Amino acid sequence: MFELFFVAGFGVLAFYNARIREDEFGIVSRKVGDRLGKLWDIAHQGMRENRFLRAEKALLTILKIDEKNAAAYNRLGILYAKQKEYRDAIDCFEIASSIEATSSSLHNLGLIYYETENYEKAAIAFEQALKLEDKLAARHVAYAKVQEKLGNTKLMIQELEKACELEPNKETYTLLQKAYAANGQQAEADLVEDRLKKLIVPAGRPKRIIRPRRVAI
Numbered sequence: 001m002f003e004l005f006f007v008a009g010f011g012v013l014a015f016y017n018a019r020i021r022e023d024e025f026g027i028v029s030r031k032v033g034d035r036l037g038k039l040w041d042i043a044h045q046g047m048r049e050n051r052f053l054r055a056e057k058a059l060l061t062i063l064k065i066d067e068k069n070a071a072a073y074n075r076l077g078i079l080y081a082k083q084k085e086y087r088d089a090i091d092c093f094e095i096a097s098s099i100e101a102t103s104s105s106l107h108n109l110g111l112i113y114y115e116t117e118n119y120e121k122a123a124i125a126f127e128q129a130l131k132l133e134d135k136l137a138a139r140h141v142a143y144a145k146v147q148e149k150l151g152n153t154k155l156m157i158q159e160l161e162k163a164c165e166l167e168p169n170k171e172t173y174t175l176l177q178k179a180y181a182a183n184g185q186q187a188e189a190d191l192v193e194d195r196l197k198k199l200i201v202p203a204g205r206p207k208r209i210i211r212p213r214r215v216a217i
Helices: 002-048 052-065 070-082 086-099 103-115 119-132 137-150 153-166 170-182 186-199
Strands: none
Touching: 002 052, 002 070, 052 070, 070 086, 070 103, 086 103, 103 119, 103 137, 119 137, 137 153, 137 170, 153 170, 170 186
8 A cells, every 4th residue: 555655656746846847948948038039139130230240149149059040040141141251151041951941041042152153053042942932023033144144045034034924013024125135036025115114104194182071970
């Protein structure tokens, strides 16, 4: 009987100790979470105010706490890119992509490769980004610019056409028109020019603003 009581008591004690450990772990986790939140605030503020050293220290501290924080590596890469420290930026974006491949980190990596004239690697990074997310015109425009550098005119035009389908605006139409004209496709360039003209609001008497009717309450 005493043995059963002892076993039961041990079970209660173990459960009590487990609860204490869980509570302690919860407190520690909340403290870490609060600290990370403050560090992120410092990093964002530092980048907004171009206080790069302050932002860098905050991001590096985040990575000391959480060494697999892909978002911190991505943000650190952007910080280095702003300072034209491209080698460090590439390292950060590559690490971020290896931890968690996102369209954003891959696109950023492609931009840095493009900036450093490593067009083959830029093309690969943009392709991977497009596989994950292909609904943004900017991604297709970036990929088109790389293909232009690589001499792949047909693929460049295809990507610009996709960009125009996604976002038919002045910027995308202008790029496509120039690409058609440079490739000797004048008929297509003229069609795009007509679309551009339709985007321009005609000058004339401004439309009358209809004011809401006043109703006494």
